[in-house]
Structures are given as structure tokens and as C-alpha cells.
Amino acid sequence: MLVNADFHVHSCFSSASSKDMLIKNMAPKSKLKGLQLLGTGDAFHPGWLDIIEQSTDYSGDGIYTCGDMDFVLTTEVEGKNRIHHLIIIPNMEIARELSDRLISKNKDTDGRPRTAYTGFELLELVREYDCLIGPAHAFTPWTGMYKSFDSIYDCYDKKPDFVELGLSADTFMADTVKELKDFPFLSNSDAHSPWPHRLGREFNAIELEDISFTSIKNAIKHRKIKANYGLIPNLGKYHMTACTKCFKIVDPIIARENKMRCSCGGIIKKGVDYRISEISDYGEPKHPDFRPDYIHLMPLAELISTVYGKGVTTKTVQGKWQRLIDSFQTEIDVLINVPVDEIEKVDSNIAPAIKAFREKSIDVVPGGGGQYGQILLNKEIKKRKVAKITTLDNF
Ligand SMILES: [Zn+2]
Ligand SMILES: [Zn+2]
Structure with a gap:
């Protein structure tokens, strides 16, 4: 089973x-x-x-x-x-x-x-x-x-x-x-x-x-x-190298040159992305035969929260999440399995977001320094403090 x-x-x-x-x-x-x-x-x-x-x-x-x-x-x-x-x-x-x-x-x-x-x-x-x-x-x-x-x-x-x-x-x-x-x-x-x-x-x-x-x-x-x-x-909160105080994403090399100190005084933490690049042996993944698929998800409640512009734990978002689950049993079914036109009948605002998620056309502001990444819809890139910087002068 x-x-x-x-x-x-x-x-x-x-x-x-x-x-x-x-x-x-x-x-x-x-x-x-x-x-x-x-x-x-x-x-x-x-x-x-x-x-x-x-x-x-x-x-x-x-x-x-x-x-x-x-x-x-x-x-x-x-x-x-x-x-x-x-x-x-x-x-x-x-x-x-x-x-x-x-x-x-x-x-x-x-x-x-x-x-x-x-x-x-x-x-x-x-x-x-x-x-x-x-x-x-x-x-x-x-x-x-x-x-x-x-x-x-x-x-x-x-x-x-x-x-x-x-x-x-x-x-x-x-x-x-x-x-x-x-x-x-x-x-x-x-x-x-x-x-x-x-x-x-x-x-x-x-x-x-x-x-x-x-x-x-x-x-x-x-x-x-x-x-x-x-x-x-x-979306993980330690994906990129970033400051733990102001959450700016910092180039790992520059971070090291500055002794992992941010210009705001905060400590910069090395991201998982960079740590893996340091210990990796291959440029591309080599999956062993037994390795199963890795299926990417994003929390449905966060997707709803982004669409409706309300906090993820608000009654609005939780109510809409519950309605989708009541209609289609589980979150995985909603995110991956149920046809989009079926979702459309239950929540016509969420259906396009699910479609975009499945087509991998949702943007993410990456997480780092202890702050989770953010989901962005419709390429509507709300500017986080700094997307990527190359020198400390840009802080
Ligand atoms: Zn732990
Ligand atoms: Zn900082």
C-alpha cells in the first residue's frame, strides 16, 4: 500500500x-x-x-x-x-x-x-x-x-x-x-x-x-x-544567502568578504542553495535508479492568500481553502489532480492560479535569512527590499 x-x-x-x-x-x-x-x-x-x-x-x-x-x-x-x-x-x-x-x-x-x-x-x-x-x-x-x-x-x-x-x-x-x-x-x-x-x-x-x-x-x-x-x-526560508535581520539577499562571495555582516548590522546566513553548491560533485543532478520523483508543491492556503490579498490564517482564506477541500477531498488533489474547469466551478478566482502553478508560471521571491519566499501572481513583482545585489554599496 x-x-x-x-x-x-x-x-x-x-x-x-x-x-x-x-x-x-x-x-x-x-x-x-x-x-x-x-x-x-x-x-x-x-x-x-x-x-x-x-x-x-x-x-x-x-x-x-x-x-x-x-x-x-x-x-x-x-x-x-x-x-x-x-x-x-x-x-x-x-x-x-x-x-x-x-x-x-x-x-x-x-x-x-x-x-x-x-x-x-x-x-x-x-x-x-x-x-x-x-x-x-x-x-x-x-x-x-x-x-x-x-x-x-x-x-x-x-x-x-x-x-x-x-x-x-x-x-x-x-x-x-x-x-x-x-x-x-x-x-x-x-x-x-x-x-x-x-x-x-x-x-x-x-x-x-x-x-x-x-x-x-x-x-x-x-x-x-x-x-x-x-x-x-x-519558498524555503533558508534557500538564499541573506541577512537574518533585514532579509536582504546577498551574494555569498560578497557576504564572506564582509565576514557575514550586513550593512544593517545583522548577521548574514549562508543559503542552502550556496551550501549545496560548495559540497556538490556534479553540476547537474545524477539521480540513482531508485530515486523517486520529487513533486513540487506550494501551500494551497498561501496561493489563496495571494489571490485574495488576505492573510493566510484569516477566515476568508481558511473558508475558501475548506470549500475546495470539501469539494475535492485533499489539497494534493486540488493542486495537482483535479481538472482546472472543475475547480473553476467552485472558485473561479483560484482556478487560474492553480493553472499557473501547474504550468510553472508562478513567480517566487526566494526566501532567505529566515524569511519564507513569497508567491507572486501575474508576474506582478512587488519589489522585495533587494532582489539580488552585487556589492555592499547597493545596500
Ligand atoms: Zn530542526
Ligand atoms: Zn541586513
Whole structure:
């Protein structure tokens, strides 16, 4: 069976996370996004594990069910050098035991525990318990593995189970790095809120025997990811090299010459686009035979928000989003599968935007420095502070 799964989200216990990130909200919202399987996130947090137990029925083999949504235990852990790792865990008992072993004190402070473990130490420890591990958002500048290492083996010593691409990268970018040719890629949302433009904004279509931890493990080990769905990397908030304070996009070479300092006084962060170019071995991607399609998405709610000129979480936008979902079941169907003339009958303003998205004629102001990219319709380019600059004098 082909299952749409998002393995990386955060609970209400993570910093900067919505208080609505509760199982009872996540379950119906992820269903509307077309998912069948969701990672719980934060599975080393005792309070969150209690909530998971109270909100779900155990379906056996590591699967916790709420309504008709299945959950598998996952967590992100911060290790040495502030590198983020994603871990998929066999069951509740193991999550509690690993939580005890990994986090000696202040277990309740953050859903994403901060530790001093190296990638190698974490890998060794969680493998004792049959967990799967890989770098989270591997190329991002603050907490991605490749910010500190030029090779994944320098971080883990051994081969981890997968690489999570992160919102600012896709298969086309990652497959320019030779050492990644044997790794399955995961595309996950890293959602901190249940809004439809966050939860399930990236996910994997994965071939499972049945919905169980054992099947998930086998599928990842045997590289049975059948498709990755994810944002156009330009929309990611670390795609381009940019200032973290004023968000100007800066040429990476000039940024380095200026010691990563912006004229506004802010710190410039290297973009994923440039970081991948530094570690790449090929000018063009070389996809291994097993590599599935990467299907580019943009959040439907953001598309609606752009068309109607209203905030993405306003009643107008959410109402129009809901109407489309009620008519066509899931967001993926609206974005990719449903004929445009059918959409036209439900919302004649959105239909041309969906058509433009499918024809790849939507423009994006790229994200960088922590600011998401913006969708632009009808080539109506609202000028962001600076599209691209060549010298600091242009600031
Ligand atoms: Zn992270
Ligand atoms: Zn600046």
C-alpha cells in the first residue's frame, strides 16, 4: 500500500510551537492534507508521551491511532554543534527509556531536547533500540548537519538511515552530492502549527506492507519511498544567502568578504542553495535508479492568500481553502489532480492560479535569512527590499 507520511512535526511542547499542536487537532488536519501517517514529533518529552497515550489507541507495532489517523513516534534531537537529528522510534517504552538515557535533567523544558551528543554517539545509542536516524533539514545554516561537516560520514562515522532534505532543498539539488546517492531522501513538514500551510506541506509517499513500525523501517531501509512532495525550494526560508535581520539577499562571495555582516548590522546566513553548491560533485543532478520523483508543491492556503490579498490564517482564506477541500477531498488533489474547469466551478478566482502553478508560471521571491519566499501572481513583482545585489554599496 502507498501511504502519504509526514515524519517530522513538533508538539505544543517545542519552543515556538503552537499550543494547538495536540494529537486531537493534528489528526483531522493531517487527514485534510491527504496524509495517512503522521510522526508525533517530540517523542522524548514525557508530558507529550502522556498526551499521546491519552489521545490515541494503540494499534500494535508502534502505531498510535486517533480517529482515522495513524501516528508513529518520532522526535528531533539537537546534538553537538547544534546539529538537528530526526529519529523514528519503535514504541512508547523505548521512547521513555531513551528519553531517560539521553536527557539527564530538564526533560520537560523543550519538546526538541538539547544534548551534547555527536551524530555518531546518537546513532550508536538509538540503534541499540532499533530506531532509525538521519540528519534533519540536512543543509540548513543554523542547525543542519552540512553546516558543520563536508561529509555525512564525518558526522555519523557510519551510514545513517536517511537524509531529510528540508524545505529549502529538493532531490534535484541533493543529487548533485555524490555521497548521497545511496540514501533515501525524506521530505517532511517540520510543522510547528496545525494550519494547512504548515502541517503536511512536505510529505513522502512510501510503500508499506501495512501501517506498522516494522514496515516503515523496512521501507526506509529498502528505499521504498515512491515519491517526495515538497515546496519549491525557493519558498524555503533558508534557500538564499541573506541577512537574518533585514532579509536582504546577498551574494555569498560578497557576504564572506564582509565576514557575514550586513550593512544593517545583522548577521548574514549562508543559503542552502550556496551550501549545496560548495559540497556538490556534479553540476547537474545524477539521480540513482531508485530515486523517486520529487513533486513540487506550494501551500494551497498561501496561493489563496495571494489571490485574495488576505492573510493566510484569516477566515476568508481558511473558508475558501475548506470549500475546495470539501469539494475535492485533499489539497494534493486540488493542486495537482483535479481538472482546472472543475475547480473553476467552485472558485473561479483560484482556478487560474492553480493553472499557473501547474504550468510553472508562478513567480517566487526566494526566501532567505529566515524569511519564507513569497508567491507572486501575474508576474506582478512587488519589489522585495533587494532582489539580488552585487556589492555592499547597493545596500
Ligand atoms: Zn530542526
Ligand atoms: Zn541586513
